[in-house]
Amino acid sequence: MNAPIRQTILFDLDDTLIHCNKYFNLVIDQFVDAMRTWFHAYPDMTEAAIRRKQVEIDIAGVQATGFKSDHFPQSFLDTYVDFTRLTGRPEDSNEIDLLWSMGQSVYEQEAEPYPDMEETLLRLKDEGHDLHLYTGGEPEIQRRKVDRLRLDRYFGDKIYIRQHKNIAALEQILAEGHFDRHNTWMIGNSIRTDVVPALTAGIHAIHMEAQTEWEYNNISIEVAPQGAFLQLHHLRDVPDGIQRYILGH
Structure with a gap:
């Protein structure tokens, strides 16, 4: 194959380059177990009901003010309070403290790369592509992940890093950086915050399908895509996917 035309590639971080959801899911499992133990005397307190309420509250917080670290532990507390009011069971300050610590613990996890992360980024860099990292969250937390994996080697x-990761945020990055949209790609696992903003902005998009989302x-x-829209399962498939599209157009 001929060398591919130089592209500008923006990568998402969480659940695209590194694991994230699995840690949140583990902590949510701990939360549900604690709630089921405390509210065992109330038959309406099912696992499904607890999970549904926590997700509802967590998503509402993100939609209101973006990716703030307090949303996740606060969703535990608000779910707990909601069910104490529903059942009449008294609130316990020790239980509240435990839930807050439990929710915060997810941000203390090590940054674990997805398979083939290093090889994929190195290949793209060696091929001459311009690599960027675009992630949602609080700067201190996201920067810590970047530093732990020394991702500045590639980016x-x-x-x-944006607290609100949406169409407006991506448009600002593209406009301020004077990106050539015909040769720019957004790669990420989120249809909401990666794929739809990219397609709306008229750049190429690669959806990295997650096992659990x-x-x-x-x-x-x-x-409707104005350029490429690929759906891939493995990071190692990204360079060839981009190259096939370029050579075919």
Whole structure:
């Protein structure tokens, strides 16, 4: 194959390059177990009911003010309070403290790369592509992940952290950086925050399908691609997917 035309590639971080959902799911499991233990005398307190309420509250917080770390532990507390009011069971300050600590513990996990992360980024860099990292969350937390995995080796200072990761945020990055949209790609697992904003902005998109996805990320795609729209399961398939599209157009 001929060398591919140089592309500008924006990568999402959480659940695209590194694991994230699995840690949240583990902590949610701990939360549900604690709630089922405390509210065992109330038959309406099913696992499904607890999970449904926690997700509802968590997503509402993100929609209101973006990706703030307090949303997740607060969703535990608000779910707990909701069920104490529903059942009449008294609130316990020790239980509240435990739930807050439990929710915060997810941010203390090590940054674990997805399979083939290093090899994929190195290949794309060696092929001459311009790599950028675009992630949602609080700067301190996201920067810690970047530093732990030394991702500046691939992205340098081209790292964008936004509390609100949406169409407006991506448009601002593209406009301020004077990106050539015909040769720019967004790669991420979230249809809501990666794929739809990319397609709306008229750049190429690659959806990295996750094994388990956060409900917030799953929305319908109602915008037609102006360029490429690929759906892949493995990071190692990204370079060839981009190259095939370029050579075919």
